[in-house]
Amino acid sequence: MNVVGSINMDVVVEVERAPAPGETVLGSDYRLHPGGKGANQAVAAARLGAPVAMIGCLGHDAYGDALYQTLRREQIALEHVRRVDTPSGAAFITVERGGQNRIVVAPGANAQLGPEQLPADLEAGGWLLLQLEVPRETVTAAARRVRAAGGRVVLNAAPAAPLPAVLAEAVDVLVVNETEAGALLGLPPPAHAEEALQVAARLRTPRSTVIVTLGAGGSVWSGPTGQGSVAALPVEVIDTTACGDAYVGALAWALSSGQPLTRAVELANANGALAATREGAQPSLPTFQELWRFASF
Numbered sequence: 001m002n003v004v005g006s007i008n009m010d011v012v013v014e015v016e017r018a019p020a021p022g023e024t025v026l027g028s029d030y031r032l033h034p035g036g037k038g039a040n041q042a043v044a045a046a047r048l049g050a051p052v053a054m055i056g057c058l059g060h061d062a063y064g065d066a067l068y069q070t071l072r073r074e075q076i077a078l079e080h081v082r083r084v085d086t087p088s089g090a091a092f093i094t095v096e097r098g099g100q101n102r103i104v105v106a107p108g109a110n111a112q113l114g115p116e117q118l119p120a121d122l123e124a125g126g127w128l129l130l131q132l133e134v135p136r137e138t139v140t141a142a143a144r145r146v147r148a149a150g151g152r153v154v155l156n157a158a159p160a161a162p163l164p165a166v167l168a169e170a171v172d173v174l175v176v177n178e179t180e181a182g183a184l185l186g187l188p189p190p191a192h193a194e195e196a197l198q199v200a201a202r203l204r205t206p207r208s209t210v211i212v213t214l215g216a217g218g219s220v221w222s223g224p225t226g227q228g229s230v231a232a233l234p235v236e237v238i239d240t241t242a243c244g245d246a247y248v249g250a251l252a253w254a255l256s257s258g259q260p261l262t263r264a265v266e267l268a269n270a271n272g273a274l275a276a277t278r279e280g281a282q283p284s285l286p287t288f289q290e291l292w293r294f295a296s297f
């Protein structure tokens, strides 16, 4: 599986509550965790057993060195991770008591990932996993190439941004949370699962499946073969950072391993729930053994 996406260093502070506009609050000491939606999803899939290659950009800096080594330890192929003369991407994250997070991303090197960096053998990967933290033209070019060659494209449209029709038409599986789903249609987030199903049906193309994740409300999907939902698993939420990435990485792993959609969604749902019980982005992502024990599949 190829992942074209962002690689960030996350600077994380725990706070009792997030500051209001113009307010200063004191938090915990900060911690550094490897993150970035692209890298998180690559690591999530790799920890579950998928062969993964990452296509992305890092700066020539200490964060870049640390993030490169982290991905290498996960056995992710890094031939197409380019080092550039721009600071590595960083994300500034507050985590409130109860696990809710707020994230500001400084894209840095991620913004240098142009279509010309896509490998000549991108299509050979079969499955392509994308998010929206790198330039849209690169995401679109990658999706179109893989789709034209008969491969499968999974897009996590996060952070929320308008999807050009040419990109939407190249996608097999679109995954969005409730906020992103609403934003794509210019509407408020769906209030409950029934409304989310209607949104998913509106967002999909004739050949694509759309999955809307709803946090404590589980997730719903609508696709060419029908629609369905899965309830959230009850867990003690510590930190929701990268729960969505755990979900999407597991979904891509399961689908690329030949699992049917309903089963892939169940596995993704469990992987996201388990990630919520642990701190940080990549430190929270489960291994195959952990997922197996947790969900007793």
Ligand code: RIB
Binding pocket: 006, 008, 009, 010, 034, 035, 036, 037, 040, 090, 091, 103, 105, 133, 241, 242, 243, 244, 245, 281
């Ligand atoms: O989805 C969580 C991720 O969003 C964080 O790791 C942060 O880097 C941002 O990309």
